[in-house]
Amino acid sequence: MxxxxxxxxxxxxxxxxxxxxxxxxxxxxxxxxxxxxxxTDPVVMLSHTVESGGRIVPFAARDWDGAPVPADAFVTGIGSGTTYPDYKPAPFIIASQVDGADMVTVVTEAIFSYCGVKVKIDTDRFLGPEGAVVRVEGEPVGHVTTAEYGSQMISIGGVHHLTGGTKAEGRVTCAAMLALCNGEAVELAIDDGSTVLVQAGQAPIVDGVRERRMRVGCGSATIGMFAMQWQGLVDEVVVVDDHITGVVSEHQAGKVIGWPPTGIRIKGHRSTPGRYFRVSEPGQGWGGTRLTDPLEILGEWNPKKGARPGLRLLMVSTTGEQFAYYVLDDSLRPVPQDLPQDLKASVELIDENCESSLCTVLFVGGAGGSLRAGVAKNPVRLTRSVQAGATRLTSGGAETYIWPGGGITFMVDVTRLPKGAFGHVPTPALVAPLEFTLSRADYLAMGGHEENIRTLDQSVVEGGEYPTAARVEAWP
Incomplete structure (x- = not known):
């Protein structure tokens, strides 16, 4: 044997x-x-001079032919290896000159237990109540958070889902985050709400229906934009919206252009003239409400305030997706009519002003932990340098937003990174690329690992801690 x-x-x-x-x-x-x-994965190097598709440069390989790396090549953390265990320097600490200034870029793959994904879903649909649990494969992975203008917002991940629940919850959360960050589609099921297929840079699919547009604005904003378009063509316009339903004859925009009163009455909570809250419960009907018949929000018309037979009424949603045209009969009841040709243009204008419905995925990570020791021997100075803007933090070459306050908490749009930029470890945690770029003098002042600084050419020849190759790609 x-x-x-x-x-x-x-x-x-x-x-x-x-x-x-x-x-x-x-x-x-x-x-x-x-x-x-x-x-197993190559280090990704970005260059403005390389066409998309790039080429492979062997790292620390005896048969390296010495082919020059592009002079503007930027070594990213993708494929570089980690600082773990964090007493050792980062895999690549590269010296360069930028406009005559001596600079250093510290490159690493960071292991994140403290991380999450923020998903912005452009849709007028109601996806689920705020605070509702979001699930993947039945496991809780996040929650619905506060809606923003024209978009629903979902938070996925975080240390409590990764490590604070069952093993299945942590595993599924990590897998869902990894897929979203790498541009793959993930199906999210919202308690007491919808099922949404989410993919960065793609339109969301809500309960099997692909969204096409996000709303142009709330009902009040829509009236502000288009009141002039309707004047003279119709006697009253109601823009139905889950948040703020607008009525043109009462709205300040209507008052300014001399729109006469119509005696209309809206069932809802009147905020300011022409602006109504809570005309319906949220849903997937007109303007993000549950309405399939918009007349449900109308009360009795008041002839003493302008209601009359023959009065023309347009009701429309904030996307222009739903619209209806009515004429009041002798009993002041709205009777459905075909939409006049001259009003079709205004409905189409609402549609034209709605932007395409997309999913945006932002990775959020807290890089204030021990990985900083791989950058500098006095880690808090790195934190302060990043917060002060002296050190530029990128992720896979992509710009990041640094949150104010303690630590290094950053956000990055995952579509700005090269494909496959994120990885994972089964602790479970995500692995994301980081690059810290600063002046050589500032780097040494914070206790940087001076003995590990190498030029780009040296780095190509010597490689990192683990043998690998490098892929040169065009800068995104």
């Missing part, structure tokens, strides 16, 4: 897998190749 090939231990994350020859660890990011740990 021959002895089985010896497994070796990978220390690139807290799981510490024993990996057999020719196999990968639980994360699929590291493998045992001939008795040594290698990084």
């Amino acid at each position: 021959t002895d089985a090939p010896e497994k070796i231990r990978c220390d690139a994350c807290p799981v510490m897998c024993y990996i057999a020859p020719g196999q990968t660890g639980a994360c699929d990011r590291y493998a045992n190749a001939g008795g040594r740990i290698v990084r």
Whole structure:
């Protein structure tokens, strides 16, 4: 009998897998190749001078032909390896010159237990009550948060879902976040609400129906934009909306242009003239309400305030998707009529002014932990430098937004990163690329790892802690 090939231990994350020859660890990011740990994905380098598709540059390979790397190449954290365990310097600390200034870029893949995904869904539909649990494969992974103008907002992930629940909850949460960050579609089921298929940069699919447009504004805003378009063509316009339903004859926009009163009465909570709240419960009908018949929100017409037989009424939603035209009969009851041709243009104008419905996915991570020790020996100085703007933090080469306050909490639009930029470890946690760029003087002042600074050419020849290759791509 021959002895089985010896497994070796990978220390690139807290799981510490024993990996057999020719196999990968639980994360699929590291493998045992001939008795040594290698990084399975290439380091991604971005260049303005390289066409999309790029090329492969061997890192630390004996057969490297010395082909020059583009002079403007920027080494990202994608595929670079991590600082874990965090007593060691980051995988790449690269010196460069920018407009004659000596700069340093510190590159690493950060392991995030403290991270989440914010999803903005452009739709007028009601997806679920605020605070409702959001599930994937039946497991709770997040919640519905406060709606914003024309969009529904969902928060996915966070340390409590990743590590504070069952193993299944943590596993599913991590998988859902990874898929969303890498541009894949994920089906979200909202308690007491809808099922939504979400994919960054794509239109949401709500209960099997692909959304086409987000609302042009609330009912009040719609009247402000289009009151002039309706004047002289119709006697009254009601823009039905879950949040603020507008009535043109009462609205300030109507008053300014001399719109006469009509004696209309709206069933709802009157806010200011021509603006009504809570005309209906939220839903997937007219303007994000439950209405299938908009006449439900109308009370009796008042002839003493302008109501009369023959009065023309247009009711329309904030997307122009739903519209109806009525004429009051002798009993002051609205009778449905075909929409006149001259009013069709105004409804089409609402539609034209609605932007395309998309899903936006932002990764949010807290980088204020021990990974900072891989950048500098005095980690708090890195935090202060990032907060002060002296250190520029990017993620896979993409610009980030840094939250004020303590720590390094950042957000990045996942569509701005190269494909496959995010990974995971089965602790469970996400792995995201980070690059800290600052002046060499500032880097040394914060206690940077001076002995590990290398030029780009040196980095290509010597590689990182684990053997890998580099893929050169066009800058997004």
